[in-house]
Structures are given as structure tokens and as C-alpha cells.
Amino acid sequence: MASFVDVLQQLGYSKPFLDSPPNRMGWSDYYIYYLSHRADAEVKRRFVERVAALPSFSK
Amino acid sequence: MKHVRMALAFLLLLPLGGCAPHVNLNTPSDWRPPNEHEVFYTAIAADFGEPGLCEKIAGRAVDESNPGMRGWVVSYQRSTCYFYAALKARKEAWCEPIRSVIAIPWNKSNISKSVCRQVVRDQGQGYGYSPDPFSYLDGMMKEMGYSDEDRYEGQYSLNPVNNEVYRFYASVRETAAFRARVHDLPTYAEAFAADRLRPATDQEVLTQLLAIDDSSAELCQKISPNSFAEDWYGSDRPSSSKIALRNACLASVAAKTGQAAWCAKIIPLKSTGIYSLSTEECRTSVAVQARQGGR
Numbered sequence: 001m002a003s004f005v006d007v008l009q010q011l012g013y014s015k016p017f018l019d020s021p022p023n024r025m026g027w028s029d030y031y032i033y034y035l036s037h038r039a040d041a042e043v044k045r046r047f048v049e050r051v052a053a054l055p056s057f058s059k
Numbered sequence: 060m061k062h063v064r065m066a067l068a069f070l071l072l073l074p075l076g077g078c079a080p081h082v083n084l085n086t087p088s089d090w091r092p093p094n095e096h097e098v099f100y101t102a103i104a105a106d107f108g109e110p111g112l113c114e115k116i117a118g119r120a121v122d123e124s125n126p127g128m129r130g131w132v133v134s135y136q137r138s139t140c141y142f143y144a145a146l147k148a149r150k151e152a153w154c155e156p157i158r159s160v161i162a163i164p165w166n167k168s169n170i171s172k173s174v175c176r177q178v179v180r181d182q183g184q185g186y187g188y189s190p191d192p193f194s195y196l197d198g199m200m201k202e203m204g205y206s207d208e209d210r211y212e213g214q215y216s217l218n219p220v221n222n223e224v225y226r227f228y229a230s231v232r233e234t235a236a237f238r239a240r241v242h243d244l245p246t247y248a249e250a251f252a253a254d255r256l257r258p259a260t261d262q263e264v265l266t267q268l269l270a271i272d273d274s275s276a277e278l279c280q281k282i283s284p285n286s287f288a289e290d291w292y293g294s295d296r297p298s299s300s301k302i303a304l305r306n307a308c309l310a311s312v313a314a315k316t317g318q319a320a321w322c323a324k325i326i327p328l329k330s331t332g333i334y335s336l337s338t339e340e341c342r343t344s345v346a347v348q349a350r351q352g353g354r
Contacts, residue, residue, distance in 0.1 A: 004215055004261040005215070005224055006261065008227070016224060016227045017223040018223055027196050030200075030209075034214075038213075044107065050203040050204070051109075051112060051199075056114070057117040058117055
């Protein structure tokens with residue numbers, strides 16, 4: 001399923017956001033409320049994959 | 060032998076010191092503190108129960124904390140990672156790779172194979188702490204390529220009304236260009252089939268938004284009767300967390316316009332687990348709205 005943002009972009013709006021700094025959600029809230037809880041399994045899986053792609057350390 | 064000599068020297072010097080140092084007996088000579096990535100991997104492995112991330116941490120990364128009179132807490136970062144991943148997933152097998160640091164004086168760290176097994180068997184009871192990723196989260200999200208778009212999507216998912224995407228929608232919905240584009244979206248109209256219920260597409264969600272704002276029952280009818288939306292605030296109402304999008308659209312337009320005829324278009328969804336007003340409830344709603352609005 002395409003995301004809502006994608007739909008608006010398909011309609012020709014490349015940046016369909018109206019930022020409002022006082023209400024802006026930071027990455028901490030994104031992680032706590034969305035990624036850790038609300039997001040579906042696919043979004044969580046992609047996040048873990050992206051973490052796995054970060055550098056590994058042997059030294 | 061070198062470690063033993065160091066330990067003996069340490070014990071002899073101990074009474075002379077005020078703030079006691081310590082000696083790790085089984086850490087590599089080139090040990091180092093964990094870096095930002097390794098601390099981050101530990102937190103993510105813990106939160107998501109992903110022990111595979113622990114192997115990204117160097118074996119010589121050793122975390123030392125709380126130095127001073129109260130004693131030392133020393134652990135291999137990779138073992139800390141396995142420890143909390145095992146607790147999260149309640150998987151005793153993941154305790155196996157854990158190695159403890161032997162220190163003089165006593166190492167007060169709980170990171171050990173035996174404690175891990177015991178806590179997993181106890182279902183994590185009495186163990187509330189878990190590492191968190193927040194110290195390095197902003198930088199890591201950027202490094203992983205997460206963008207403002209992802210953040211906005213998350214915010215939209217949490218609250219479809221109070222977020223940057225909805226504010227954008229509200230700013231363009233009155234424009235002729237936007238309305239024309241939404242009206243040109245494909246139709247999802249089809250016959251109702253109880254075995255074909257599915258989550259609404261975002262095109263349907265957008266169509267419904269404009270349909271209600273414009274009081275357009277015609278737009279509502281471009282939404283499939285088989286699509287449902289998750290209730291935005293449904294986490295505490297699991298029994299009614301799915302809402303029939305097309306029916307909700309028609310009921311809203313009927314109530315807004317006072318035209319009860321649209322209620323007849325509502326498709327009964329009894330026994331499907333999808334919440335919807337019935338035609339009768341829709342008509343009642345229209346009548347109530349009419350009385351309140353003096354229609």
C-alpha cells in the first residue's frame with residue numbers, strides 16, 4: 001500500500017508537508033511512539049535491516 | 060601471570076589509596092570503551108530482540124561505569140547486548156555468548172550468563188532497566204538515511220489530523236488544482252464481498268478526506284465497500300478498531316448535508332468485525348443533526 005505522503009507526491013506535490021516547529025515530532029518520539037509501537041512489522045523489519053547495514057567493529 | 064602480578068600489586072596498594080582503582084583480570088590488553096555505534100546496537104538489539112546486531116560490536120569493547128567507592132560495574136559491550144536481547148525475547152539460548160568480566164575488587168555488573176538465564180526464567184521480573192538509544196539516535200537516523208519524510212509519515216500514522224502532512228492537505232484542499240487531481244484518482248468502486256475485506260489504500264483515505272470536506276457523496280462512492288481504516292485511537296478499543304471507510308464517508312456526508320437518502324447507500328457489515336453505522340443509525344444521526352442545526 002502506498003503511503004499517504006506518496007499519494008500526495010503522485011498528485012504532483014513533491015514536499016507535501018507544512019512544517020510547524022512547535023508541533024514537530026523529533027526522532028526520539030518517532031522511535032518511542034511510532035517505530036517501537038505503532039509501526040507495522042514491515043516498517044520495523046526495514047529499520048532493523050538499516051541498523052544491520054551500519055558499520056561493524058572487529059577492532 | 061602478568062594479570063596475577065598486577066592483582067597482587069593492587070591488593071598490596073589498596074590500603075594506601077582513598078578512591079580504589081580496579082583491575083580487570085580477563086579483558087584484552089587493548090580493550091577500549093564502546094563507541095557510539097556499539098552503544099546504539101545494544102539498545103536496538105534490546106528493544107527489538109535482535110541478537111544478530113550484537114555481533115557488530117567488537118569483542119574488545121568494554122564498558123566501565125560507576126567508578127569510585129561504591130565499586131565497579133564492568134562488562135563486555137557485546138555481552139551486554141546479548142543480555143538485554145535475551146531478556147526482551149525471553150530466549151535463554153541467547154544468554155550463551157555472554158562472558159563476564161572478572162575484576163578486583165568485586166565487579167558489581169549483572170551481565171553474566173547465569174543472571175541472564177535466571178532473569179529469562181523469571182520472565183524478566185524485577186528487571187526494569189534496558190539500554191536506550193536516545194543519546195545517539197538523531198545521528199544514527201541520519202546515517203541510516205531516514206529523512207523528514209519518514210518522520211512526517213510516523214507523525215501522520217500517530218495522529219492523522221495534527222501533523223505536517225494534514226496541515227499541507229488543509230492548505231491545498233480549497234484549490235481547484237488539488238480538487239481536480241483527487242477527483243481524477245482511480246475509482247475503487249466494486250461489489251461488496253465479505254471475503255475481500257482489506258485495509259484502505261491511501262488514495263481511498265485521501266478521497267474520503269476530500270469527500271467529507273466537500274460533502275461529496277459521489278466521491279465517497281469511489282471508495283471500495285471492502286476497504287476499512289484502522290481506528291486512529293483504536294489501541295484501547297480493539298473490538299472496534301476497524302472502520303468501514305465508504306460507509307463512514309456516506310454517513311458523514313448525509314449528516315453534514317441533512318440528506319438522509321445517502322444513508323440508503325450504506326452496506327450492512329454485520330458479523331464482519333468492521334465497525335459501521337447501519338442505514339437506520341445513519342438516518343437517526345441525520346435527524347439528530349437536523350434538530351440540532353434547526354434544519
